[in-house]
Amino acid sequence: MLNLKALQRNKTVRYGIPMLLLIVGGSFGLREFTAIRYEAQKHRRKLDPSLEAKVNVERQSVILEEEYEKMKQMNLVEWKNIRGPRPWEDSREYQEQQRSRQKEKD
Numbered sequence: 001m002l003n004l005k006a007l008q009r010n011k012t013v014r015y016g017i018p019m020l021l022l023i024v025g026g027s028f029g030l031r032e033f034t035a036i037r038y039e040a041q042k043h044r045r046k047l048d049p050s051l052e053a054k055v056n057v058e059r060q061s062v063i064l065e066e067e068y069e070k071m072k073q074m075n076l077v078e079w080k081n082i083r084g085p086r087p088w089e090d091s092r093e094y095q096e097q098q099r100s101r102q103k104e105k106d
Helices: 002-009 011-045 049-061 064-073 091-105
Strands: none
Touching: 002 011
16 A cells, blocks of 8 residues: 555656656557558548540650640740739739730730
């Protein structure tokens, strides 16, 4: 009885052992939860076999020279960078300004 009361008063037994159990138990728990998370991501990434075959064919058929030829055919001299509206601006008003500017140039 005397030893039990002495153990209850001991700070290591009272605070240290529960803290160690929390840390060690938490690491095992987190390992299980993260394993579930990564398994779920693997299942979401799986594609239908027919769709996956199409994606792989498209990836393999891209040739750098063909893409270069497509870029040469594009008219980049007359290309214009148009800024979109800011979040605080009214998008309809901004679109009307862009349209009126375009009409003035034409």
